[in-house]
Amino acid sequence: MTMTLRLCGFHGASRPRAACGSLRVGLVWLLAAIGTAPALAQTDIETVLYNFDMTTGGEPYGSLLRDPAGNLYGTALEGGTHGQGVVYELDTAGNYTVLHTFTGGADGGEPQAGVIRDAAANLYGTTSSGGTAGGGTVFKLDTSGNETVLYNFTGGADGGSPSAGVIRDAAGNLYGTTFFGGGSHSNAGVVFKVDPSGLETVLHTFTGGADGGRPAAGVVRDPAGNLYGTAEWGGAGGHGVVYKLDTAGREKVLHNFTGGADGGDPIAGVIRDPDGNLYGTTNKGGTNGGRGVVYKVDAAGQQTVLLSFGGGSSGYYPIAGVIRDQAGNLFGTTLWGGPQWGGYGVVFKLDMSGQETVLYSFAADGANPNGGVIAGTDGDLYGTAGGGTYGFGVVFELKPQ
Numbered sequence: 001m002t003m004t005l006r007l008c009g010f011h012g013a014s015r016p017r018a019a020c021g022s023l024r025v026g027l028v029w030l031l032a033a034i035g036t037a038p039a040l041a042q043t044d045i046e047t048v049l050y051n052f053d054m055t056t057g058g059e060p061y062g063s064l065l066r067d068p069a070g071n072l073y074g075t076a077l078e079g080g081t082h083g084q085g086v087v088y089e090l091d092t093a094g095n096y097t098v099l100h101t102f103t104g105g106a107d108g109g110e111p112q113a114g115v116i117r118d119a120a121a122n123l124y125g126t127t128s129s130g131g132t133a134g135g136g137t138v139f140k141l142d143t144s145g146n147e148t149v150l151y152n153f154t155g156g157a158d159g160g161s162p163s164a165g166v167i168r169d170a171a172g173n174l175y176g177t178t179f180f181g182g183g184s185h186s187n188a189g190v191v192f193k194v195d196p197s198g199l200e201t202v203l204h205t206f207t208g209g210a211d212g213g214r215p216a217a218g219v220v221r222d223p224a225g226n227l228y229g230t231a232e233w234g235g236a237g238g239h240g241v242v243y244k245l246d247t248a249g250r251e252k253v254l255h256n257f258t259g260g261a262d263g264g265d266p267i268a269g270v271i272r273d274p275d276g277n278l279y280g281t282t283n284k285g286g287t288n289g290g291r292g293v294v295y296k297v298d299a300a301g302q303q304t305v306l307l308s309f310g311g312g313s314s315g316y317y318p319i320a321g322v323i324r325d326q327a328g329n330l331f332g333t334t335l336w337g338g339p340q341w342g343g344y345g346v347v348f349k350l351d352m353s354g355q356e357t358v359l360y361s362f363a364a365d366g367a368n369p370n371g372g373v374i375a376g377t378d379g380d381l382y383g384t385a386g387g388g389t390y391g392f393g394v395v396f397e398l399k400p401q
Helices: 027-034
Strands: 002-006 022-026 044-051 072-076 086-090 096-101 123-127 137-141 147-152 174-178 190-194 200-205 219-221 227-231 241-245 251-256 270-272 278-282 293-297 303-308 330-334 346-350 356-361 373-375 381-385 394-400
Touching: 044 356, 174 219, 219 270, 227 270, 330 373, 330 381
Parallel strands: none
Antiparallel strands: 002 022, 044 394, 072 086, 086 096, 123 137, 137 147, 174 190, 190 200, 219 227, 227 241, 241 251, 270 278, 278 293, 293 303, 330 346, 346 356, 373 381, 381 394
């Protein structure tokens, strides 16, 4: 008995489509991967808010955005009128609206990350392909659904194929990363800024060496304007870095992953708490068979592994990052694991003592979440996953029991 699994997310849902493929996975391998870890009880109730069917979008890889009224916004990598993905809204009554259908041409195509929203309710994001030069775009979508391409990547010195989204400062400048480009032989990506007039500035060009390379995730910004992120490649340990980029464009590597106990190959980015500590996940490494970790890097650059995923019921191979509540608990997803047949991934909580609780394990109601979760003011968690009724992904809500 076999099944076909898309591996865009396994190699980084946030990576360009060139990295996507398929794998015939045998039942024996899947059962072995699940392991013998004890089953953990579900603590949240899941509701599927929407099942993608490709006609109006499919394969939602990015995380969601929730507005003050409770409406959800996101992107789908594929599907829609032209098969190149969409930006969508899902309102509180469950009504799904396509806000923009990408053509794969000048307007961009194949958005891999979610969107952000300004005070006027305009949405901003990236596409990994398309645009006038074919290297992807940074776009704006107004409240009438009109798209404006703010920047077209060429794949050269300015970067190419952004797989992460953008953040926005008070002046309206957008910041992000590209997975490819940079104009160097390593083609290892850049950190960029796009101002409100559409002028791009490359803030850092990765070499793939000691400074890292191939950033699959975006950046976060502190009050002083410094940027923080991860790169999946390079560094002194060869398995990626956590970095800081100051306002003058000087990069400082805060942690070099070794691929061992400290983790390795971070696909997800970081979040920052008020004390300047950074939190994130790695897809590999750790002390339990290399199935990934949750980590903390303090303001002095000291890394602490908060959890090494052990596989089985507890989940493993996290692709997305984490969010943090006011009490310091972390919440996230893993691509694999859970007690159901095949181990379709979990939503987890990690408390301040390092105790993991599996909040939900996916089965027929979603599978292999590439994106993380967001928290609503109602205390619920919202996210996206693959699978579902038609096999092209779902939007879900988790309610505490």
